[in-house]
Amino acid sequence: MAIKILREGKAIFKTSIGDENNQINLKTAFYNPKMKLNRDIAVGLLNALCRWNKEQIKVLEPLAATGVRSIRFALEVACVSLVKANDVSKRAYEVLKQNIELNGLKEKILPYNYEANFFMLLLRGKKEYFDYIDIDPFGSPIYYIDSSIKVIKSKGIIAVTATDTAALCGVYPDVCLRRYDAVSTKTSFQHEVGLRILMGSIARHAVKHEVGVEFLLSYAEGNHYRTYFTIHRGKASCRETLEKIGYTIYCKKCFWRKTIKRNLEFNLKHCPRCSEKTVYLGPLWTASLGHEKMCESLMSSAQKEGVPVSKKYFSLLANLKREVEGTPTYYNLHSICSRLKISPAKKSLVIDYLRNKGFKAVETHFDPYSIKTNASIQEVEEAVFNVKT
Ligand SMILES: [Zn+2]
Incomplete structure (x- = not known):
């Protein structure tokens, strides 16, 4: 049986190359078809970026696996001029190279085989910067935030996927504390807490590098969280970013909650409604999850560019448009x-x-x-x- 050629968007690709009957020679790369919507939205966002800036965009994908995301960017976004796609696995790198050839993109996508952080720091050493970086690891993305900030251009966009949602949303509070330096526990709005802890942690990483962050779009979908942010250099932007990090105080008994800024009202140890002991969730991002205008642009870019997206693409963005600028918790x-x-x-x-x-x-x-x-x-x-x- 021959190795299948798969399709997603305008990309064609394989997840394995070599001899299927000989496992030693078979080379494979990870592909998750459930992340198609995640990639559709990334394509939509880059197309929106093209319309705003009308400039050439240079993209970096440090954890590329099969390369399907990079290939889609090269084929479906007109203003993408160059993509650097990297994977630490030698086998995935071989698959990636073949997939680039399969789509006739040898001039536009350059493949690399390094550890992701090493690769980004190598690029920084060469003073090479990118307009858009997509961090899509298996598990937590937090290990790659510092390096990606070192190679993003001013006002460039970094996209981050987190699949360690169980740690973030309070199923594994000890892991959340270690990985994100934040307190999380199961609540009736735990996925928003999880997403906001991720955003808060990204923001705290960013300010160490003297850059502030502006979140453009953030959401939870399937088994992952996703956020897109742009950076602004300078102390004023860092101060503004830090002012948006805080805590949600919560009563597990009566569901009362209040979201506060950093270092304020740290003495609210009991629920003002029922006197039960409160929990402090965070630090987390307390400001908006993104911009309504970004949701509108993504919906219109999919229509204009003719990207084959699912109904879920529009329903998710329509929902996000209503709530991204709203309150920081929801009521179940x-x-x-x-x-x-x-x-x-x-x-x-x-x-x-x-x-x-x-x-x-x-x-x-x-x-x-x-x-x-x-x-x-x-x-x-x-x-x-x-x-x-
Ligand atoms: Zn209460």
Whole structure:
């Protein structure tokens, strides 16, 4: 049986090369088809970048595996002039080289075979900088943030995928503490906490290098978190970045929560609503997850460039557009109704009720039975009760 040629977007590629009957000579690279949406959005974002800047874009992918992401950038984004694609595995590197040839991209994509951090520092030594860097490792991306900041151009964009969501969202709090220097625990809005701890950690890495960060788009999807950020050099930007890092204080008993800035209100040890002991989650990113305009651009770029994207692409971005600039936590209506010992309230009715009371209330992409609102837990409970009667 011959090794299959796969397709994703405009790319064709193999995950293995060599003799299938001889495992010793078979060379393979990791490919996860579930990350197609992640790559579709990256293509959409680079196309949006092309429209804004109308300049040539130089891309770096330090953990390239099969190279499918780099190949898609080269084929689907007109202004990408050069991609440097690297993988530490010798076998993956051989697959990557063949896939580049298969797509006729030898002039546009250059393959390398180094450890990712070593490669980025080597490029820094040569004073080579990039407009866009995509960090997509297996597990935590945090080991690569320092090096990527050293080779990004001013106002360039770094994209980061994290698949260690269990550590970030509080399933493994000790791992989160070691890896991200942050406290996480299971809550009814744990995926937003996980994503914001990742963002906060990235921001704290960045300021060490005298650069501030601006997050353009961040979301949770499937089994991963994803964030795109741009950097701004200088002390003022660092100060502004640090002001957006803080903590969410949470009561596990009654779901009261409050998000605070760094070093403020560290004495709120008991819930003002029910007197239960509170937990401090973070440090985490307390400002917006991105820009509404970025979501709009991504939706229109997919239509204009004719990139073959799924329905999920548009539904995710439409959801994000509603909530990226909203409050830093969400309310899970199941948990609230269950605590109040009432049957689940209909989400759309709760949203309408809160809006009629003058609050902002929207669905959230984090969880199908949760809402984001600037109303307090008391007001959400009142809404839940009233739509039941
Ligand atoms: Zn409480």
